[in-house]
Amino acid sequence: xxxxxxxxxxxxxxxxEYNEVPKEEERRMRNVAVADVYEPGSVFKIVAVSAALExxxxxxxxxxxxxxxxxxxxxxxxxxPGEDHHFRNPxxxxxxxxVSYSSNRGAAQLGVALGEERFYRYTRAFGFGGKLGFPVGxxxxxxxxxxxxxxxxxxxxxxxxxxxSATVIQMHQAMSVIANDGVLLxxxxxxxxxxxxxxxxxxxxxxxxxxxxxxxxxxxxxQLLTGVA
Numbered sequence: 001x002x003x004x005x006x007x008x009x010x011x012x013x014x015x016x017e018y019n020e021v022p023k024e025e026e027r028r029m030r031n032v033a034v035a036d037v038y039e040p041g042s043v044f045k046i047v048a049v050s051a052a053l054e055x056x057x058x059x060x061x062x063x064x065x066x067x068x069x070x071x072x073x074x075x076x077x078x079x080x081p082g083e084d085h086h087f088r089n090p091x092x093x094x095x096x097x098x099v100s101y102s103s104n105r106g107a108a109q110l111g112v113a114l115g116e117e118r119f120y121r122y123t124r125a126f127g128f129g130g131k132l133g134f135p136v137g138x139x140x141x142x143x144x145x146x147x148x149x150x151x152x153x154x155x156x157x158x159x160x161x162x163x164x165s166a167t168v169i170q171m172h173q174a175m176s177v178i179a180n181d182g183v184l185l186x187x188x189x190x191x192x193x194x195x196x197x198x199x200x201x202x203x204x205x206x207x208x209x210x211x212x213x214x215x216x217x218x219x220x221x222x223q224l225l226t227g228v229a
Contacts, residue, residue: 001206002176002185007033033172034139037165042102044161044171046178048110049099050221051122054213057113060096060224066105067091071156073112078152080105081160100227104160111159119155120147125212126174126184128166132209133186142166178225182218184209 011028052058067090070077081104098106129144143165157163186207193201
């Protein structure tokens with residue numbers, strides 16, 4: 001439902017004595033989950049997989065040739081990333097295996113099949129490259145270069161979670177799209193407000209940012225994720 005039950009940072013500090021934190025240790029006053037970025041890597045593959053299923057480009061039974069090291073795109077030969085898993089038959093890797101064994105080349109081929117514009121649109125729809133509206137503040141947008149600044153190779157690197165930086169909360173909410181039947185929810189931390197007498201003043205409900213993929217696509221991806229090795 002988008003509500004964050006717990007969020008912790010280490011090392012911590014006493015908010016009542018924030019001015020006593022040494023200058024060289026002020027970094028520990030940041031809420032790392034919303035203020036720091038990292039390269040998400042393979043968990044980001046849900047974007048390419050979901051987009052390809054939603055657009056009808058692939059099904060769980062689709063087969064990809066992951067033995068190739070280059071792929072043609074718009075008249076150019078683009079180098080594909082290396083694989084971290086050794087497939088018994090790399091020339092015939094199914095979509096299900098792309099997910100279960102986290103195939104870099106399979107995900108990269110999905111990105112190329114989608115094309116820059118569609119893939120970028122789904123990346124933004126999953127919540128990357130912009131603030132989600134974390135209510136306590138300190139949130140940053142992450143790093144997703146404008147589409148006009150992409151190099152041809154980016155279409156084979158961003159689908160595997162490289163050449164993009166995200167916050168922990170962005171990746172968390174993106175993965176929750178799959179759990180929430182395809183809807184991106186705004187992260188919240190306050191469930192309700194009560195007065196001094198304990199009477200309810202205001203109750204916060206589920207806040208939807210928007211539908212990313214269909215319920216059927218989300219449930220298919222969820223099923224594929226159960227096979228992750």
